[in-house]
Amino acid sequence: MKMLKTFAMIIMIIALTVNISGCGSNNESNTEASQSINVTIVSDPDKQEDEVKNDTITIVLDPGHGGENTGAKADVNGDGVIDLEKDLNMVVANHMIKILDNYEGLHVALTRYGDDELSHAQRAAIAKSFAKETLSKTVILISIHNNANPYAQLEGVEAYVSVYDERYDWIATDLAYEMVDNIAENFELLNRGVLTRVSRRHDDWYGIIRNGIARDIPTIILEQCFMDNPKDALKVLSSDEKLYKLAETNANAIIRFFSLELKEGINEKIILE
Numbered sequence: 001m002k003m004l005k006t007f008a009m010i011i012m013i014i015a016l017t018v019n020i021s022g023c024g025s026n027n028e029s030n031t032e033a034s035q036s037i038n039v040t041i042v043s044d045p046d047k048q049e050d051e052v053k054n055d056t057i058t059i060v061l062d063p064g065h066g067g068e069n070t071g072a073k074a075d076v077n078g079d080g081v082i083d084l085e086k087d088l089n090m091v092v093a094n095h096m097i098k099i100l101d102n103y104e105g106l107h108v109a110l111t112r113y114g115d116d117e118l119s120h121a122q123r124a125a126i127a128k129s130f131a132k133e134t135l136s137k138t139v140i141l142i143s144i145h146n147n148a149n150p151y152a153q154l155e156g157v158e159a160y161v162s163v164y165d166e167r168y169d170w171i172a173t174d175l176a177y178e179m180v181d182n183i184a185e186n187f188e189l190l191n192r193g194v195l196t197r198v199s200r201r202h203d204d205w206y207g208i209i210r211n212g213i214a215r216d217i218p219t220i221i222l223e224q225c226f227m228d229n230p231k232d233a234l235k236v237l238s239s240d241e242k243l244y245k246l247a248e249t250n251a252n253a254i255i256r257f258f259s260l261e262l263k264e265g266i267n268e269k270i271i272l273e
């Protein structure tokens with residue numbers, strides 16, 4: 001009887017072991033995936049404990065590209081001179097910060113103030129270190145771009161957000177829709193909506209979004225129009241006035257989204273001139 005019991009126990013242990021190792025091998029691939037997700041998303045290289053956050057909002061504007069990394073190239077006003085995306089992004093971001101600086105409860109910074117070539121990780125780290133100063137509960141990184149497509153002539157405005165955006169109550173998605181809709185309406189552009197793109201590692205395809213999310217910062221890539229499409233370029237990018245209007249359009253979307261109010265003593269008319 002005792003031998004029979006022992007035998008049954010051995011069988012049970014073997015069955016259990018087989019079962020566990022079966023799960024384990026399944027899990028291994030899952031674990032690998034979740035490990036790569038964990039590394040990308042949860043770990044925050046700049047994390048600081050015991051911070052007391054306040055109700056202000058921090059927006060970090062990232063003028064896409066810079067230095068040798070020019071971004072897209074196109075003659076946007078038909079004057080025979082090739083315009084570089086990095087410069088157009090900079091004009092828009094610079095004008096946006098001038099407007100947004102006049103609003104109460106909002107902290108705004110740029111990732112680059114000159115023609116600097118920065119990695120995605122550096123851009124996200126700059127956003128994070130600014131957020132550490134402001135201690136805002138809400139921090140958003142907005143990377144400003146203009147689109148181009150070498151294979152087909154495309155048109156319109158679109159934005160990208162993280163595939164894991166629900167971790168932040170969809171704030172980046174909601175703000176991205178506000179910004180995309182505002183541009184589409186003000187410039188009569190095709191509205192391509194708010195999109196996500198996932199990599200084979202199951203994380204976000206775009207480096208700036210991946211690096212923003214790794215630092216717990218909801219991140220938006222705003223592709224304001226297709227600069228290699230003369231129709232889009234003429235409507236949106238072909239003069240300083242249009243670039244300023246684009247910046248105002250973006251700033252107004254942010255102001256409306258967060259119901260921001262002007263700082264005391266600021267005259268709106270002066271700001272928007």
Ligand SMILES: [Zn+2]
Pocket residue numbers: 064065071072085144145146147
């Ligand atoms: Zn770009």
